[in-house]
Amino acid sequence: DAMVIQNPRYQVTQFGKPVTLSCSQTLNHNVMYWYQQKSSQAPKLLFHYYDKDFNNEADTPDNFQSRRPNTSFCFLDIRSPGLGDAAMYLCATSATPYEQYFGPGTRLTVT
Amino acid sequence: AQKITQTQPGMFVQEKEAVTLDCTYDTSDPSYGLFWYKQPSSGEMIFLIYQGSYDQQNATEGRYSLNFQKARKSANLVISASQLGDSAMYFCAMRDLGDDYKLSFGAGTTVTVRA
Secondary structure: OOOEEEEOOEEEEOOOOOEEEEEEEOOOOOEEEEEEEOOOOOOEEEEEEEOOEEEEOOOOOOOEEEEOOOOOEEEEEEOOOOHHHOEEEEEEEEOOOOOOEEOOOEEEEEO | OOOEEOOOOEEEEEOOOOEEEOOEEOOOOOOEEEEEEEEOOOOOOEEEEEEEOOOOOOOEEOOEEEEEEOOOOEEEEEEOOOOHHHOEEEEEEEEEOOOOOOEEEOOOEEEEEEO
8 A cells, every 4th residue: 555655656847847746645644755866866855844844955946845735745846947857756754753654756857 | 964874886796695785874963763775776765674773682674684883883784685676776864863854865875686
């Protein structure tokens, strides 16, 4: 049973065209994270929500925004995608210090 | 400053043999956690094993074990009896105290299992 679901798995967008990636979870975890992972690199945390509290990493570009309308869903909005934003975007959830579960990721291509 | 160091970019291992993946970390917090994840070419991050800083025993999960040496700040992953399906990227990650459970990842080690 999928616990962290990401849609779509593959997304192609045009340069400068806004795109939204979605994440949902069935775990009822209070913390949700968005990571960006470029090819052959480690995941890089963009931001996270602790319940409704939004926490942005200092070096996350303003081009990236997020919404969490309820416990189960979290969205990543890229307002004006550039070629450098092509990457795998991973959503993760956590409720305790001992676990962090990842979704399958959305692979974003920018043309 | 990078908190997690994985010095082996790539490793080859023969099927059915054991392999050790190195991970060292740096933190001043007394309470922290160490994670290992497997990432196959499909991209999904699969949780393998967790070790808490106060855990007295090394963590084990099936064929995975964590060689935790606290004084040396190392948390090496040992995969026993390697299988072809173990070929993947492996990431070591650390969670600091009071950070909303955020993880810092190492650069990863690619493991290729040969038949």
